[in-house]
Amino acid sequence: MTDSSTLTAAAALEPAAVVRPMRRGAPVRAAATLRAFGYPVAAFVLLLAAWELVKTLVPENGVSIGDQRILPRTSDGALPHVWAVLTVLGEKDGKRSVGATLLHTAGFTLGLALLALVLGTVVGIALAVLMQRFSVIERGLLPYVIVSQTVPLIALAPLVAGWGGRVVIAGQPWKPWMSIVVIAAYLVFFPAAIGMLRGLQSPAKASVELLHSCAAGWWRTLLHLRLPAAVPYLLPALRLGAAAAVIGVVVAEISTGTAGGIGRQIIVFSQQSTGNAARLYAAVIAAALLGVVLTALVGLAEFALRRYSKPGHSSGDTR
Numbered sequence: 115m116t117d118s119s120t121l122t123a124a125a126a127l128e129p130a131a132v133v134r135p136m137r138r139g140a141p142v143r144a145a146a147t148l149r150a151f152g153y154p155v156a157a158f159v160l161l162l163a164a165w166e167l168v169k170t171l172v173p174e175n176g177v178s179i180g181d182q183r184i185l186p187r188t189s190d191g192a193l194p195h196v197w198a199v200l201t202v203l204g205e206k207d208g209k210r211s212v213g214a215t216l217l218h219t220a221g222f223t224l225g226l227a228l229l230a231l232v233l234g235t236v237v238g239i240a241l242a243v244l245m246q247r248f249s250v251i252e253r254g255l256l257p258y259v260i261v262s263q264t265v266p267l268i269a270l271a272p273l274v275a276g277w278g279g280r281v282v283i284a285g286q287p288w289k290p291w292m293s294i295v296v297i298a299a300y301l302v303f304f305p306a307a308i309g310m311l312r313g314l315q316s317p318a319k320a321s322v323e324l325l326h327s328c329a330a331g332w333w334r335t336l337l338h339l340r341l342p343a344a345v346p347y348l349l350p351a352l353r354l355g356a357a358a359a360v361i362g363v364v365v366a367e368i369s370t371g372t373a374g375g376i377g378r379q380i381i382v383f384s385q386q387s388t389g390n391a392a393r394l395y396a397a398v399i400a401a402a403l404l405g406v407v408l409t410a411l412v413g414l415a416e417f418a419l420r421r422y423s424k425p426g427h428s429s430g431d432t433r
Contacts, residue, residue, distance in 0.1 A: 162196050165193075165196055166195065166196055168185075168188060168193070169188050169193055169195060172185050172186070172188045173188065174187060174188055174189040175187055175189075176188065190390050190391070190392075191387065191388065191390060191391055192391060193391070194390060194391050194392040194395055198390070198392040199392050199395045199396050199399065201392075202390075202392040202393055202396055203216070203396060205393075212393055212396060213396075215379065216376070216379065216396060216397060216400045217400075219374065219375055219376045219378070219379045219400075220376050220400050220401070220403075220404055222374045222375045222376075223360070223363050223364065223367065223375040223376040223377065223401070223404060224404050224407060224408065226291055226294050226295055226298065226363045226375065227298060227356075227359040227360045227362075227363045227404065227408055228359075228408065228411070229295045229299075230294075230295045230296075230297075230298030230299040230301075230302055230359040230362060230363060231298075231299075231302055231352070231355055231356055231359040231408065233295060233296075233299040233302070234298070234299035234300070234301070234302025234303040234306055234355060234358075234359065235302060235303070235306045235352060235355060237299065237303040237306075237307075238302065238303040238304070238305070238306025238307035238308075238309075238310060238351075238355075239306060239307070239310050239348075241255070241259065241303070241307045241311075242306075242307045242308075242310035242311040242314055242344075243310075243314065243336070245307075245311055246311060246314040246315060246340070247332065252311075256311075259304060259307055259308075260304075262300075262304065263301075263304050267297065267300070267301065267362060267365050267366070267369075268365060268369050270297060270300065271293075271297050271365065271366050271369035271370055272369065272370070274293050274296050274297050274300075275290070275293045275369075275370045278290075278292060278293040278296070290370060290372045291372065293366065293370060293372075294362075294363055294366040294367060294370065294372060294375075295363075297362055297363075297365075297366040297369075298358070298359045298360075298361075298362030298363045298366060299359075299362075300362065301355075301358035301359065301361065301362040302355040302358055302359050302362070305351040305352075305354040305355050305358065306348065306351050306352065306355050308351065309344075309347045309348050309350065309351025309352075310344055310347065310348050310351070312344075312347045313340075313343055313344025313345065313346065313347030313348055314336075314340045314341075314343070314344050316343050316344065316347065317339050317340060317343045321339055322335060322339065325338065325339055345419050349412070349415065349416050349419065352412045352415070353409055353412050355412075356405065356408040356409045356411070356412050357405045357408075357409065359408060360401065360404045360405040360408055361405075363375065363377065364376060364377040364380070364401050365377065368380070368381060376397060376400055376401045376404065377401070379397050380394065380397045380398060380401065383396075383397045
């Protein structure tokens with residue numbers, strides 16, 4: 115009687131225990147969403163407040179101790195007001211407004227950054243798969259993958275542009291924007307390769323042996339175990355790669371002198387900022403927002419792959 119009454123009471127209480135979390139689920143998700151968007155917005159507002167505080171408190175010529183300046187100049191030519199940066203978007207810039215010019219050039223740069231992100235990710239994943247499959251390739255190639263990131267991008271850009279000028283693909287000459295994509299992809303492939311390699315090596319040895327006992331070869335183990343396990347490691351790497359892609363494209367546009375992108379527009383506005391740097395700051399902020407947009411696109415991939423978002427237990431390298 116005691117056992118049956120206990121089971122009956124447990125069965126009666128079970129639905130209530132299930133219902134309560136479900137009822138609290140929507141408010142919890144709403145609060146989590148609010149925090150996810152609220153914290154970045156609050157940080158941005160604090161940044162703008164600090165900007166205006168520096169503009170108000172620091173003298174126009176900055177603060178110097180001897181010949182060493184310890185606080186920057188805050189004149190309009192060096193640090194405009196926040197509202198000056200916003201209002202400059204409506205000023206005329208040839209046939210367009212400044213805002214329209216930035217939107218047009220930012221779209222060009224965003225397209226190149228997206229291509230660089232895709233290219234760098236594909237190359238990084240391919241290298242990671244090769245290094246995971248063949249330990250001799252990992253030992254021989256991984257040090258060079260790491261060392262490759264010590265080469266200054268501004269020194270690499272002219273070389274890639276020069277090599278590209280001699281390349282013809284399917285009868286079509288190499289375009290300047292292709293050099294920009296290759297230069298930016300050079301920054302993307304490193305985090306993609308390292309993150310993917312770490313993820314491919316993360317499955318527990320027991321899991322790999324279980325698949326092998328079911329006559330699964332390397333290819334099936336890769337598809338059904340290693341690739342799903344690598345997703346939580348790859349996605350954060352892609353966030354870094356998205357920011358690196360924008361930086362690479364902007365630097366490459368400036369280094370190669372390619373017109374049409376936000377990088378070149380920064381140079382143009384810097385030449386016009388002798389008395390008021392509002393246009394230059396607007397261009398720099400637009401370039402920074404490109405990184406946010408590209409990172410948000412990676413966030414969509416994270417949402418699509420959310421079922422693989424939790425990394426499993428790892429027992430070291432399992433080949």
